[in-house]
Amino acid sequence: MEGRADLGGGHCQRRAHRGDRRRVHRLVQRPRTRRGRPDQRDAPDQGRPRGRRLLRPGHRPEDAGDRPRGTSGPAGQHVRTYLARAGGIVYAASADGEVHALEAASGKARWSAEIAGSVGFRPLAAGGAVYLGSRDGTTYALNAASGTRLWRFRTEGERAGYRWGAAVASGLLYTTGVDGTLHALDAATGTVRRSFRTGAPIETGPVAAGAFVYVGSSNGDVQAFPA
Structure with missing residues (x-):
């Protein structure tokens, strides 16, 4: 059986073998016109409350006091922000290296920091630290309370499509x-405790569960290493 999900379109389709009459399952029934086409006037996002903007590209929260305000980035520029949350704090990192800690309830800025690399992946907040990965393979650790840099660790090599990932278990950052x-790595100092060769670029993970850490490689392998 072969499956395909398209959540962006508001429905889910399932291709089935012959004889199976249930060929399409809809999670959200789209409004229909008399001709059977989606009615754009009743699009799902119409009439829904919009979120309050807490942070804008190229803007440091302290420039406008407690609540981040400011002007947007250059016209046509797409700035991606990566988020993580721990407790009542949301950590936002962008491709220009800016990192902000915001109170989740109010949007009030706790601190702002900047790293040398271009953040291209979701941060990890754990154990009083915020871990970030740059596109050049460098891992940064910031103090979650102040934004002060604790350490950084850079891996060697260059590869297009590199994907940074991290997981914390038993005082170690994988x-x-x-x-x-x-x-x-030692989560507190960044010192290398041990390393494992996977034989192929890592595409997913790591995921720490129990006594093992799991990664998925570009060759289709899922490998488990002792935590």
Whole structure:
């Protein structure tokens, strides 16, 4: 059986073998006109309350006091922001290296910091630290309360499509290297405790569960290493 989900369109389709009459399952029934086409006047996002903007590209929260305000970035520029949450704080990191800590309830800025690399992945907040990965394979650790940089760890090599990932378990930060190596770092100092070669670029993970850490490689393998 073969499946395909398209949540962006508001429905889910399932291709089935012959004889199975249930060929299409809809999670959200779209409004229909008399001709059977979607009615754009009743689009799902119409009439819904809009979120309050807390942060704008290229703007540091302290420039406008407690609540981040400011002007947007250059016209036509697409700035992606990556988010993580721990407790009542939301951590926002952008491709220009800016990192902000905001109170989740009010949007009030706790601190702002900047790293040398271009953030291209979702941060990880755990154990009083915020971990970030840059596109060049460098891992940064910031103090979650103040934004002060604790340490950084850079892996060697270059690879298009590199994907940074991290997981914390038993005082160790497991992170992916550009060359496909899984590194176990001391979460407090960034010191390398041990490293594992996977034999292929890591595409997903790491995921820490129980006594093992799991990663998925570009060759389709899922590998487990002792935590």
